[in-house]
Structure formats: structure tokens, C-alpha cells
Amino acid sequence: MAEASITLRVRYAETDRMGVAYYGNYFTWFEVGRVELLRQLGFRYRDMEEQENSYIVVAEARCHYRRPARFDDLLRIVTRVVESRSRSIRFAYEIYNEETGELLATGETTHVICDANGRPRVLPEKYRKYFPLTNTSAPDARR
Amino acid sequence: MAEASITLRVRYAETDRMGVAYYGNYFTWFEVGRVELLRQLGFRYRDMEEQENSYIVVAEARCHYRRPARFDDLLRIVTRVVESRSRSIRFAYEIYNEETGELLATGETTHVICDANGRPRVLPEKYRKYFPLTNTSAPDARR
Amino acid sequence: MAEASITLRVRYAETDRMGVAYYGNYFTWFEVGRVELLRQLGFRYRDMEEQENSYIVVAEARCHYRRPARFDDLLRIVTRVVESRSRSIRFAYEIYNEETGELLATGETTHVICDANGRPRVLPEKYRKYFPLTNTSAPDARR
Amino acid sequence: MAEASITLRVRYAETDRMGVAYYGNYFTWFEVGRVELLRQLGFRYRDMEEQENSYIVVAEARCHYRRPARFDDLLRIVTRVVESRSRSIRFAYEIYNEETGELLATGETTHVICDANGRPRVLPEKYRKYFPLTNTSAPDARR
Numbered sequence: 001m002a003e004a005s006i007t008l009r010v011r012y013a014e015t016d017r018m019g020v021a022y023y024g025n026y027f028t029w030f031e032v033g034r035v036e037l038l039r040q041l042g043f044r045y046r047d048m049e050e051q052e053n054s055y056i057v058v059a060e061a062r063c064h065y066r067r068p069a070r071f072d073d074l075l076r077i078v079t080r081v082v083e084s085r086s087r088s089i090r091f092a093y094e095i096y097n098e099e100t101g102e103l104l105a106t107g108e109t110t111h112v113i114c115d116a117n118g119r120p121r122v123l124p125e126k127y128r129k130y131f132p133l134t135n136t137s138a139p140d141a142r143r
Numbered sequence: 144m145a146e147a148s149i150t151l152r153v154r155y156a157e158t159d160r161m162g163v164a165y166y167g168n169y170f171t172w173f174e175v176g177r178v179e180l181l182r183q184l185g186f187r188y189r190d191m192e193e194q195e196n197s198y199i200v201v202a203e204a205r206c207h208y209r210r211p212a213r214f215d216d217l218l219r220i221v222t223r224v225v226e227s228r229s230r231s232i233r234f235a236y237e238i239y240n241e242e243t244g245e246l247l248a249t250g251e252t253t254h255v256i257c258d259a260n261g262r263p264r265v266l267p268e269k270y271r272k273y274f275p276l277t278n279t280s281a282p283d284a285r286r
Numbered sequence: 287m288a289e290a291s292i293t294l295r296v297r298y299a300e301t302d303r304m305g306v307a308y309y310g311n312y313f314t315w316f317e318v319g320r321v322e323l324l325r326q327l328g329f330r331y332r333d334m335e336e337q338e339n340s341y342i343v344v345a346e347a348r349c350h351y352r353r354p355a356r357f358d359d360l361l362r363i364v365t366r367v368v369e370s371r372s373r374s375i376r377f378a379y380e381i382y383n384e385e386t387g388e389l390l391a392t393g394e395t396t397h398v399i400c401d402a403n404g405r406p407r408v409l410p411e412k413y414r415k416y417f418p419l420t421n422t423s424a425p426d427a428r429r
Numbered sequence: 430m431a432e433a434s435i436t437l438r439v440r441y442a443e444t445d446r447m448g449v450a451y452y453g454n455y456f457t458w459f460e461v462g463r464v465e466l467l468r469q470l471g472f473r474y475r476d477m478e479e480q481e482n483s484y485i486v487v488a489e490a491r492c493h494y495r496r497p498a499r500f501d502d503l504l505r506i507v508t509r510v511v512e513s514r515s516r517s518i519r520f521a522y523e524i525y526n527e528e529t530g531e532l533l534a535t536g537e538t539t540h541v542i543c544d545a546n547g548r549p550r551v552l553p554e555k556y557r558k559y560f561p562l563t564n565t566s567a568p569d570a571r572r
Contacts, residue, residue: 012464013310013457015303017192017357020261022299023201023252024174027167028442035441035501046501049160058166062205068261071303072464072475109166118163118211155321156314156451160444160500167442171299178298178358189358214446215321215332303478306547309487309538310460313453335446344452348491354547395452404449404497 002130003080004037007098010073020068026105027061030093033079034109037091041130052124056089056111063107067097074098084131086122088112145273146223147180150241153216163211169248170204173236176222177252180234184273195267199232200257206250210240217241227274229265231255288416289366290323293384296359306354312391313347316379319365320395323377327416338410342375343400349393353383360384370417372408374398431559432509433466436527439502449497455534456490459522462508463538466520470559481553485518486543492536496526503527513560515551517541 008029016022034056038045048054069075076096083090088111095105113123123131151172159165177199181188191197212218219239226233231254238248256266266274294315302308320342324331334340355361362382369376374397381391399409409417437458445451463485467474477483498504505525512519517540524534542552552560 009461009464011457012302012460013308016298017301017303017305018198018200019303023204024167024170024299027170028440031167031441032438035438044501046499055161057161058208060205060207061166062203064203065201070475072473152318152321154314155317155445156453158446159441160446160448162446165442171297174298175295178295187358189356213332215330304484304486309490310453310456313456317453341447343447344494346491346493347452348489350489351487 002037002041003078004033004040005076005078006033006036007074007076008032010069010071010075012071015071018068020070023063023065026063026065026095026107027109029075029077029095030061030063030079030091030107030109033077033093034091036077037079037081038130043127043130048124048127052126053115054121054124054127055114055116057114057118058109059088059112060110061107062109063105065105067102067104069095069097069104075104081131082108082134083110084134086133087120089123089131145180145184146221147176147183148219148221149176149179150217150219151175153212153214153218155214158214161211163213166206166208169206169208169238169250170252172218172220172238173204173206173222173234173250173252176220176236177234179220180222180224181273186270186273191267191270195269196258197264197267197270198257198259199254200261201252202231202255203253204250205252206248208248210245210247212238212240212247218247224274225251225277226253227277229276230263232266232274288323288327289364290319290326291362291364292319292322293360293362294318296355296357296361298357301357304354306356309349309351312349312351312381312393313395315361315363315381316347316349316365316377316393316395319363319379320377322363323365323367324416329413329416334410334413338412339401340407340410340413341400341402342397343404344395345374345398346396347393348395349391351391353388353390355381355383355390361390367417368394368420369396370420372419373406375409375417431466431470432507433462433469434505434507435462435465436503436505437461439498439500439504441500444500447497449499452492452494455492455494455524455536456538458504458506458524459490459492459508459520459536459538462506462522463520465506466508466510467559472556472559477553477556481555482544483550483553483556484543484545485540486547487538488517488541489539490536491538492534494534496531496533498524498526498533504533510560511537511563512539513563515562516549518552518560
């Protein structure tokens, strides 16, 4: 399965009065990982929106927080495609402290392909090669 | 079970280039609902942190997105305590478009009680009345 | 000059590890004040974008921070139009702690009217009544 | 004068419904540039807070927006110390589109040194070498 890895530093803006990164910001980091995975797969997500009228719209998101991330920590975001169907894609994430190697958080997001008006559509032909179908038990007609 | 409701408007800052509210912001709205629920239960969460050295630290969060929220939409955040144990609390959320009544999103967050150093602790005595134990099948010794 | 006032509570998400509201968030609060001022003037900014292809695009922003805002503080945002020309509008802001009355911050933003492609344009006819020209010394032809 | 440069990509979370980066986020990018400048000067700002009880607290911030930044644009943040006194530091910023070389925004922030309780103090001895005084006309006693 496709996998990509990218590092980023925790910004002061991302911390809260508890002295750690605010829980909602992990979903932004997931986005950073996801966009990077698509880039490493071979395309720019921005082009998919602008040229193909196709948006990867989030339907579900979850995060399991294990240890806090702190200001200026260097984090590693590992992103994988864990399920790919004609109309939906599921990504999984792991966030590590790059210096200590500790696993800080894991998460998943599920997305549906939509047009600019939010109507579900199938993934455009030209992007299918990047997302081989994972659903072997239940046949998926891609339509 | 305790329940509270509060309204807020989607800010321009909370939208993204898809023209809808960015998915990570729903977790901020959950926080707004949670803090308001505690206030309606009878205490200010800020005091719990400052006077009792007790922090409600998030361990898990999830959101299921049904319909988009748009700039300037008036949203209603409904928050409930769905599980309360000696060391953890679970909240559930529903987000509605206040004008149309549509359910836009549902979610849950699970929290553990910690001190300022992030060590788990039991909920302080004075706050227990606000969180009656929900775990009737498995006895919980509150210690 | 037009003036509007609105209250909001500082969110946990808006605080940082210094224990106070992060400086960038004041500009979001300015936006909340600005949108409310337009509403009180008589129109919804969202409609101006969607129906008139007119965007109030920021050209300059500044904030002077006097005292910190803290989590769960109730703030009052006071917004005024301080200059109104055919192609630009300038707003001024004051942020108060609603409970203590203390002035926490002041600021200003200058905006130009643009179409969806970012090209400057004059304010549409139907909105001019909300923004009487303030530039009396230098004649402004509104064209 | 000290100067540092760092690149970052515009996140989806940072865009708004106008399709460009939200104006408040430029101040977060300024922070990223500032923290990087301190790192290149020779210290980690986090250590200054944690070991010296010294916080670089913002007193004023401004930004002049020239051209929009868009999702996935690679930006270069150039940060300089433009004034350094015993109790205050002023930074200037330039934000460029790294691919086109266009200048997108310029800004400034002024900061005062404070302790954890927000009381102004002089910059600790050990950090003075990083910030040579710039105020030659008006003698500054560093006390």
C-alpha cells in the first residue's frame, strides 16, 4: 500500500494553555501528511481539484492520542492508504516524535470523491492508477 | 444524562477553499460545547484547572461529517455526557444547522483526568456530583 | 460612523502555551466584529460575495496588544467603519474584557473591494448606502 | 542585522472560502520565521521560556498584503531583527512565493521581554549576545 512520510515542527500557534498541542490540530497534520502522500504518489491534489473538478471530501475522522506533542517538537507524520474503492478512500496516520521515536498519535480519515457542488462521483479515470482497489471480497464496479 | 446546547456562527477563518468549514474545526466546536456543558452543570472548567490541578485531557476524538457547514451558518452544538467513570469521561456531540434543523455532524471525545504534569488522577471529590457514575455493570471503586 | 458590538468567549483552541490567547487569533475576532457590523448595517456579507461577486479583501491589518485575553474570558469586540471610499473601507476595532471593562487590544484593517478573481472593483451600487463616503477633502468620483 | 529564511507550504486548513490563505494565518507564518531566526542565531526559543523564565511577548503586529497565497504554494519566510533594545525586540518579515519569486506580504512585530507572569523584564544576560543593541542614538542602560 502507498505510504509517505513528512516532518513538521509544532508551532506556538498550535499549542494551548495546557502547554501541549491542541487536539484539533492533529487533523491539520493528517491533512499535511495526506497531501504529501498524494504528491509522492505522483500528483498534486490542487490540480485534481482545479483540473478534474474532484474533491476528496472527509466523511469521518478519528484520532487516538497517546502522548502529548509540545512546541517546537519535530514530528514525523506517516500516512498510508488503507482502503481504496471507486468512490471512497481511507487513510491511516501515525504521528511520531522524530527525536525520541515515540508514537504520539494514530488516526484515520475516510473520504468520498465529490464534485465542486458536493455531489458524490467516481474517482476520475486518470487518478485510478494511484489508488488500486483494495476491496477484493466485494466486487466494485467502479460506476 | 447531562446535556447542554449552545449556538455559534461559522467564522470566515473556519472555512477552506472548498467553501465549507474545515474538518478540524468541528473539534473546536466540540470543545465549545463541552465547556458550555460544564458551565451548565455548575462549574467553570477554567477553575477546575486552576484550583484543583485537574485537566480533562483528550484521549480519543472522532467526528462523522454528514453535511457541510458554511460561512455565517448559525450552528447548534448539543453536548452530552455519555459515560462517566472515576478517571475518564466520554462526551457525545451533535451539530445542527439552527436555521434548517439539519443534522450536520456527530462526534465523540473520550477524556482522562490528569494533573498539570499529565499524570492520570481521579476526578476531585468536589466535581464528582456533576458526573454520576455510568458504569453500573462493572463496579468502579473511584480510586 | 457605523459601529457595532458583539461578545464572544475565548476558546481553549485559541490559547497558547503562554496561557493566553495567541496573537494571530485577534484578527479572527476582528473578522467576527466586522461581519457583525455589516449585519447590523443591514446586509449579510455572505450575500455580498454570493450575489454581487464582491469581496472585501484585506490589504493591511494591525493590532496593538495591551493586556492578555485568557481562556473563557468573555470579550466585547467593538467595530467601526473609520474610512469609506469608492474602492476601499477601513475598520477599527477595540477588544474589551466584558467582565472587567479593561481594554485589551485595538486594531485596524484596510480592505479593497474585489471580484472573485481578485481584481479591484468599486463597491456595488446597492451597498453604497451602507458606507457613506468619508473622504470629504479629496473628491471621490465613485468610478 | 540577523536574518533567517525558511520555507513552508500553505495548508488546506489555512485557506478560506475566497480560495486563498486567511489573513490571520500570516501571523502564524511570522511566528514560524521568528522561531527559526532564533534557532539560527544559536538558541531554541523553547529553552528561553523553560530555562530562563523569559517570554518574547507580542505588543504590536502588522501585515501588508500584496498578493494572495494559495493552497500548496511553497512560501519563503524571511525574518530579520530590525531593532533590539534591552527590553524589546522588533522583527520584520517578508513572505515570498518561492516558485515565482513574487513578494506576497510584508510585516512587523514588536515584542517585550516578560516573565511567566507577564511582567516586563530585561533580556537575560546569556541572550544579549544574540541581540546587539540597535538603539545607538538613545543610550540604553540595559537595566
